Amino acid sequence: MTVDQISVTGRTGAPDSIARRAPAGRPRISMTGRRHRAFYLFTAPWIIGFLLLTVVPMAYALWLSFTTYDGISPHWRYVGLGNYTELFSDPQTWNSLGRTGLFAITSVPLSIVAGLGLAVLVNRPIRARGLFRTLLYLPAVVPPVGAGLTFKALFDQNSGAANGVLTLFGFDALGWLADPYARYVLLMSVLWAAGNVMIISLAGLQDVPRELHEAARIDGAGAWRTFRSITVPLLSPVLLFQTVTGVIASVQTIMPLLLTPDGTTAGVTALPQSNYLYMMHVFSQYFALGRYGYASALLWVLFVLILIATGLIFRFTSGVVFYNVDPEAKK
Amino acid sequence: MHPRAGASLSRRRFLALSAAGGATGAAALSGCAMRVSSGVSGVGETVTVMAKADDFSPELIRQARKDLGVKIVTVRYDITKLIGMMTNGAPPDLVRGVGATDAPYFAARDVMEDLDPYFARSDVLRAGDLDPVNDLWRYDGRTQGKGPRYGMAKDFSQDSMFWYNTALFDEAGVGHPPETEPVTYEEWLEDARRLTRRRNGQTTVFGGSYQGVLTPNLLASLTASAGGNLFTDDFSRIDFTTPEARKALAWYVEYGRSRVGPSIVQPDPNAWDGPTYQAGRMAMSNSGYWLGGLINTDKKLAPLSRLAPAPLFAGGRRVSPCQAGTGFWMPKKAKNKDAAWRVFEWFFGEGPARARASGGWGIPTLKSLRPLMPAREDYQKRVLKVQNAELRHFSVIAFTPYASADSLYALFNQEAPAAMNGHMSVDTLAGRLNSVMNEQLKRGKEQVG
Numbered sequence: 001m002t003v004d005q006i007s008v009t010g011r012t013g014a015p016d017s018i019a020r021r022a023p024a025g026r027p028r029i030s031m032t033g034r035r036h037r038a039f040y041l042f043t044a045p046w047i048i049g050f051l052l053l054t055v056v057p058m059a060y061a062l063w064l065s066f067t068t069y070d071g072i073s074p075h076w077r078y079v080g081l082g083n084y085t086e087l088f089s090d091p092q093t094w095n096s097l098g099r100t101g102l103f104a105i106t107s108v109p110l111s112i113v114a115g116l117g118l119a120v121l122v123n124r125p126i127r128a129r130g131l132f133r134t135l136l137y138l139p140a141v142v143p144p145v146g147a148g149l150t151f152k153a154l155f156d157q158n159s160g161a162a163n164g165v166l167t168l169f170g171f172d173a174l175g176w177l178a179d180p181y182a183r184y185v186l187l188m189s190v191l192w193a194a195g196n197v198m199i200i201s202l203a204g205l206q207d208v209p210r211e212l213h214e215a216a217r218i219d220g221a222g223a224w225r226t227f228r229s230i231t232v233p234l235l236s237p238v239l240l241f242q243t244v245t246g247v248i249a250s251v252q253t254i255m256p257l258l259l260t261p262d263g264t265t266a267g268v269t270a271l272p273q274s275n276y277l278y279m280m281h282v283f284s285q286y287f288a289l290g291r292y293g294y295a296s297a298l299l300w301v302l303f304v305l306i307l308i309a310t311g312l313i314f315r316f317t318s319g320v321v322f323y324n325v326d327p328e329a330k331k
Numbered sequence: 332m333h334p335r336a337g338a339s340l341s342r343r344r345f346l347a348l349s350a351a352g353g354a355t356g357a358a359a360l361s362g363c364a365m366r367v368s369s370g371v372s373g374v375g376e377t378v379t380v381m382a383k384a385d386d387f388s389p390e391l392i393r394q395a396r397k398d399l400g401v402k403i404v405t406v407r408y409d410i411t412k413l414i415g416m417m418t419n420g421a422p423p424d425l426v427r428g429v430g431a432t433d434a435p436y437f438a439a440r441d442v443m444e445d446l447d448p449y450f451a452r453s454d455v456l457r458a459g460d461l462d463p464v465n466d467l468w469r470y471d472g473r474t475q476g477k478g479p480r481y482g483m484a485k486d487f488s489q490d491s492m493f494w495y496n497t498a499l500f501d502e503a504g505v506g507h508p509p510e511t512e513p514v515t516y517e518e519w520l521e522d523a524r525r526l527t528r529r530r531n532g533q534t535t536v537f538g539g540s541y542q543g544v545l546t547p548n549l550l551a552s553l554t555a556s557a558g559g560n561l562f563t564d565d566f567s568r569i570d571f572t573t574p575e576a577r578k579a580l581a582w583y584v585e586y587g588r589s590r591v592g593p594s595i596v597q598p599d600p601n602a603w604d605g606p607t608y609q610a611g612r613m614a615m616s617n618s619g620y621w622l623g624g625l626i627n628t629d630k631k632l633a634p635l636s637r638l639a640p641a642p643l644f645a646g647g648r649r650v651s652p653c654q655a656g657t658g659f660w661m662p663k664k665a666k667n668k669d670a671a672w673r674v675f676e677w678f679f680g681e682g683p684a685r686a687r688a689s690g691g692w693g694i695p696t697l698k699s700l701r702p703l704m705p706a707r708e709d710y711q712k713r714v715l716k717v718q719n720a721e722l723r724h725f726s727v728i729a730f731t732p733y734a735s736a737d738s739l740y741a742l743f744n745q746e747a748p749a750a751m752n753g754h755m756s757v758d759t760l761a762g763r764l765n766s767v768m769n770e771q772l773k774r775g776k777e778q779v780g
Contacts, residue, residue: 071414073440073778092745156600158533172532178596179752262602265410266545266737270595270744287411288741289771 058303065297070290083297092281093298097305100251100278103183107190108246112239115197120227122198123205133202140195147192148258152177155185177259182272189255197242204238205231236321243317244310251306256280278302374400376670380659381406381413381423386485391683399677401670410737417442422662424671430467430484430656431548431728432736435566437660438470439732439779443481444661449672450480455680462487462696466727467656473565475729482660483679486693488619489721490544490654491552491641493519494626498635499526499536499614510713511720513640513649516556516582519615523591526614539615540592540604541583547739548654548730553579555652555728557644566731567776569739569768571761578644580761587751595744596751608632619653620718624692627705638714640721651724658696694718733775734768742767 029037040047065083069076087093122133139147155162155176163173176185208231216226232239256275257268266288271280282302285295380387382405392403406412408427416422422442428434437443450456464487471478500507503526508514514522523538543549554561559575562568571580586594592613593599601607604616605625609632616622626636641651659678661671677683680697688695688703691711695701705711730736746763749755755763 068774068778070774070778071418072437072442073775075778075780077777152600157597158535159600163533167531167533174532175597177598179748260598262598264737266740266744267602269741270598273748276745284741284745287737289738290735291774 061296061299064293065300067293069292071292072290076293079293083294084301086294087297087301092276093278096276096278096281099274099276103186103253103277104247104250107187107250108243110187111190111194111197111246112242114191114194115242116201116235116239118194118198119201119205120231123202133199137195137199140193140199144255144258147189148255151185151189151192151259177272179272179274182256182259183274185259186255186275189259190250190253197246200238200242201235204235208234233322236317237323240313240317240321244313247309247313248306251277251302251309252279253277254279254283257283376667377402377404378425378667378670378674379404379406379423380425380427380674381408381416382425382427382659383408386427394682395674395677398682399673401674403674417662417664420664421666422664424665424667425659425661425675428482428658428660429544429736430465430482430658431652431654432545432730434468434481434660435470435475435730435732436735438481439472442663444663444665444668445479446481446483446661446672446675447479449675453676453680455676456483456697460697460699462694462698463725463727464653464656464694465696467653468658468660470732475732476727482658483675484653484656484658484696485679485684486621486687486695487653487656488621488693489641489651489718489725490548490619491556491617491651492619492718492721493539493541493615493617493639493642494608494622495539495615495637495639496608496611496613496632496635497637499611503528503614507637508639510637510717511640513643515645516553516642517645519642520582520586520589520591523586523615524589527591534590534597535612537593537607537613538591539617540599540607540613541586541615541617542593543617544654545736545740546583546743547736548728550576550579550583550743551728551730552650552652552654553583553644555648555650555726556641557647562729562731566729567733567772569731569765569772571764572758575647577757577761580764581757582644584747584750584757584760587747588753594751596748619693620691620714621693623705623711623714624690627691627708627711633708634710636710636714638717640717641724649724650726650728651721652726652728654728694722731772731775733772733779738771739768742771 066080067076067078118136122129122136126132142150154160157163157173157175157177160176162176167173174181176182212230212234213226216230221229256271256277257280259275260268260270262268262270269280269284269288278298279302282295282298285291285298378401380403384407387403387405392405395401395403406416406423413422413426428437434443450458461483465480465483466476467484468482469476469478469480495508497507505522505525508522519539519541523541525538526536527534527538528536541549543552551561554573554576557575557578559573559579561570561576561579563570570576586592587596590597592615593604593607599607604613604618605622607613608616608622609625609629611632620638623638626633641649643649659675661668661675665671684695684697684700685703687693688700689705691705695703704715706715743764746760746767750757750760
C-alpha cells in the first residue's frame with residue numbers, strides 16, 4: 001500500500017472490506033479516529049501512571065502545603081499561605097538553597113567536562129577500548145546506597161584509605177566527612193558517576209560526521225580547533241540535555257544523606273553544614289520534624305525554581321545550541 | 332550508644348544471629364513449665380508486627396506459629412511507613428517503639444491502645460511482676476510514668492552507665508573507676524582525654540564515647556544528674572539556660588570539642604560503639620548492661636571489660652535512668668487485637684523473654700526473669716553485682732509528649748556543630764536551642780490540643 005492510496009481513500013482496502021461487513025448501524029471509524037484511539041491506547045499506561053503517580057501526589061502535596069498536618073496529630077489546621085511566608089523568612093531555607101545553587105554550578109560543569117573528556121578518550125581507536133568503556137561506566141551502575149557506603153569507608157578519618165595515602169606521605173589525616181572537607185567528598189561522589197555523562201557524550205561523538213573532521217584537517221585545523229569548532233557545536237544538543245538533567249539531578253541529590261554514618265530518620269540530619277543542601281532541609285522537615293505541610297511547601301517552591309532554572313537555561317543557550325536538522329523540514 | 336536503624340550490616344547480622352540463638356533457646360525453654368494466658372488465644376490468625384529484623388527472626392516467627400498457632404507477618408520498622416499505614420486506617424497490630432520517647436508522643440495523639448484491661452486479664456504479665464522500667468510506657472494525659480499502660484519494654488538498661496576496657500586504662504596509667512560509686516562527669520571527661528591516643532591526626536584509641544540513646548534523652552538525663560529538669564513542669568517548653576541544663580549542655584559541647592569520642596563533629600563510621608570497643612580502640616563506651624550481650628561473646632574482651640555506674644555532676648544528684656525501654660505497643664486501630672495481645676504476652680513473658688534474659692542483651696522487664704541473667708563466669712558475676720547495685724538509682728525521666736525525640740535530635744544536630752567546632756559559645760547555643768525547640772514544642776502542643 002502506498003501513501004497515495006491512504007491519502008485518497010482515507011483507509012486501506014482491507015479495513016474497507018471489514019467496514020462493509022460491519023453490522024448496519026454500527027458507526028464507522030475513520031482512519032483519523034483509529035489513529036487517535038491507537039494513540040490514546042498506547043499512551044494510556046503512561047498517562048494513567050503520570051496522573052496517579054505524579055499529578056495526584058503533587059496536588060496532594062499542594063493541599064498539604066496549606067496545612068499544619070504532621071501525619072498523625074488530630075488537630076491540624078489550614079494556614080493558607082502561612083507555610084510559604086514562613087519559608088521565605090527561614091534562614092535554613094535560604095542557606096540550603098544557596099549551597100544547593102553552588103553545588104549545582106560546580107558539580108554540573110565538572111561532571112560534564114569529566115564525562116566528555118572520558119568520552120573523547122574512549123572514542124579514540126585504542127587497544128581494549130571496550131574494556132575501558134565498561135570500566136569507566138561501571139561506577140554509574142552502582143546503586144547510590146552502595147556508593148555511599150564505599151565513600152564512607154574510603155574517607156573515614158581513622159581507618160579510610162584516603163587518609164592512609166595522606167599519612168603515607170607524611171601528611172596529617174583529614175576529617176573528610178566533616179566540615180569543611182565534606183563538600184569535596186560530595187563533589188567526588190558526583191565525579192564517581194561521570195560514566196553516565198560519558199556514555200551519552202560517546203553516543204553524541206559517534207554521531208559527528210567523520211567527513212567534517214577530515215575537511216577541517218585538510219583546512220589545517222589542529223585537534224583542539226577541530227574539537228572546539230566542530231565537535232562541541234555538534235554535541236551542543238547533547239550537552240544542553242546533560243546540563244538540564246544535571247541541574248535537576250543536582251538540586252534533588254540525596255547523596256549527603258548516604259554519607260552520614262547514622263542512617264536513622266533523625267540521624268541523617270547530623271550532616272556537616274556544607275552538605276546541608278535544600279533536599280536535606282526538605283527531608284529533615286518531612287521526616288525528622290514531622291512538618292508535612294511546611295516540607296510540601298518547600299517542595300513546591302523547589303518545583304517552581306526548577307522550572308525557572310530550566311527555562312533560563314533554554315533561553316540563554318538558544319543561540320549556541322546547534323541542531324543538525326532543518327527545523328522547517330517537518331512543517 | 333544504643334542500637335540504631337542505621338547501624339552497619341555486620342552488626343545487623345550479628346544481632347540477627349543472636350536473635351536466632353535466642354529463638355533456639357526459646358524453643359528449648361518452651362518445654363519448661365509455662366504459665367498459660369487466661370484471656371485470649373488468637374489461634375489461626377495473622378498478626379502484623381512492625382519491627383526490626385533482630386526483633387523477630389524467622390526462627391522466632393516459626394516458633395510463634397508452633398507455640399501459639401499465630402502467623403506473624405513482619406513489616407520493617409519505618410516511622411514514615413507507620414504514619415502511612417495509620418493514615419490509611421490499616422496500622423500494624425504491634426509496633427516497635429522506644430518507651431522513653433514514643434510512649435508520651437503517641438499516647439498524647441490518641442493512637443495507642445490502652446493495655447490495662449489486657450494486663451488485668453493476663454496470667455503471664457502480672458502487675459506485680461513488672462519491672463518499674465515498664466512505667467516508661469505509661470502516660471496519664473500529662474505525665475509519663477503514670478496512668479494506663481500503652482506498651483511494654485522487651486528489656487532495658489540504665490543507659491547512662493559505661494563500660495571500660497581495663498587493659499587500655501592500664502596502658503595509659505589511668506586508675507580504674509570505682510566499682511559501685513560513680514565518678515563525676517568532669518572526671519570521666521578528664522580520664523577520656525588521658526586515654527585518647529592520636530597519631531598523624533588519626534585517633535587510634537578513643538578515650539570514651541558518651542552519646543546516650545538519642546541526644547535529647549541524654550541531655551534530659553544529664554540535666555537531671557546536675558539536679559535540674561530540662562523541660563518545664565507541663566512539658567510545653569524546654570530551657571537550656573537554667574544552671575543545671577546549661578551545665579549539662581556545656582559538658583556535652585566540651586565532650587564534642589575535645590574529640591575524645593564519636594560525636595556529630597567526629598562521626599563513627601560504624602554508627603555505634605560495638606565494633607570500635609570490641610577492636611580495643613575505645614577505652615570507655617557509654618552503653619548500659621545490654622552491651623554485655625556483645626562483650627560476653629568475646630572471650631578475650633569479656634574478662635577485660637567492666638561496667639561502671641552512671642556518672643553524676645559535682646554537686647548534682649545520682650540518677651541512673653533508662654533512656655530507651657524499647658518494646659512494642661498496639662495501635663488503637665489494630666485489626667487483630669486479641670491475637671496481637673497473645674503474641675505480646677508470649678514475646679514479653681514466655682520463651683522469647685527467657686531467651687533474651689539469659690542472653691545478656693538487657694535486663695529482663697519481668698522481675699521473675701532476673702535469675703536468668705548470665706552469671707556463670709567471674710566477669711559476669713562482677714558485672715551483675717554492679718548492675719544490681721545500680722538498679723537502686725533507677726528513675727523514670729519523663730519526656731515531653733509535644734515533640735518526637737527525632738525532631739529535637741534533628742534540631743540539635745543543626746545547631747550544635749558550630750559550638751562543638753568552637754565557632755559559637757555555649758550560651759549562644761543554649762539560646763538558639765531554646766528558640767528552635769520551643770517553636771517545635773509549641774506546634775506540637777497546638778496539634779495535640
